[in-house]
Amino acid sequence: MEKSRDALKILIKGETEAVAMYASFALKAEIEGWYNTAALFTALSEAESIHIKNHLQSLGEDFTPDTQKTEVGSTLENLNAAIEGESEESRRLYPRLIRSIKSELSGEYGKVARLSMTWARKVEKEHARLLKKARKAIKNGRDLPVDKIYLCKVCGNIVFDDPGEVCDVCGHDTQFFKQIKGDE
Ligand SMILES: [Fe+2]
Numbered sequence: 001m002e003k004s005r006d007a008l009k010i011l012i013k014g015e016t017e018a019v020a021m022y023a024s025f026a027l028k029a030e031i032e033g034w035y036n037t038a039a040l041f042t043a044l045s046e047a048e049s050i051h052i053k054n055h056l057q058s059l060g061e062d063f064t065p066d067t068q069k070t071e072v073g074s075t076l077e078n079l080n081a082a083i084e085g086e087s088e089e090s091r092r093l094y095p096r097l098i099r100s101i102k103s104e105l106s107g108e109y110g111k112v113a114r115l116s117m118t119w120a121r122k123v124e125k126e127h128a129r130l131l132k133k134a135r136k137a138i139k140n141g142r143d144l145p146v147d148k149i150y151l152c153k154v155c156g157n158i159v160f161d162d163p164g165e166v167c168d169v170c171g172h173d174t175q176f177f178k179q180i181k182g183d184e
């Protein structure tokens with residue numbers, strides 16, 4: 001249990017920093033006139049706060065991490081930093097945590113914790129993919145091409161334009177989606 005708890009705390013710290021970081025990145029993107037990219041950053045900030053909520057439930061205690069201040073660069077630099085962070089989480093941090101939960105936690109509780117971490121890992125992978133889309137557009141002098149942005153309030157998954165019927169990651173009905181950008 002100890003290894004899982006430590007790993008969970010590291011992730012809660014990372015997600016807490018990400019919430020603030022994405023909010024600052026959204027503001028910067030707006031100032032630079034990249035409104036769609038700003039909306040993506042806003043969705044990401046909300047998504048990471050959903051992860052914190054889920055992780056605190058798995059941890060089962062109150063925990064307020066010490067966080068580091070965000071460094072804000074140009075939007076292109078911010079996209080690079082964000083992609084690096086999301087990739088690190090989905091490739092290394094979450095798989096490590098899922099492994100230690102598997103070996104340390106049994107029963108229903110372990111099952112729930114593992115499921116929530118598996119969702120989060122998939123979500124971070126998808127976040128990285130969407131951020132890469134934004135980076136590609138901005139490198140070409142255009143804003144991210146997207147009309148509508150939806151956020152799954154259960155798992156933090158972000159979906160562009162067509163919400164479909166169920167969330168690809170957690171399987172919940174898209175009535176649990178919140179629209180972040182675009183007309184109803
Ligand atoms: Fe993320």
Ligand SMILES: [Fe+2]
Pocket residue numbers: 152153154155156157167168169170171172
């Ligand atoms: Fe979901």
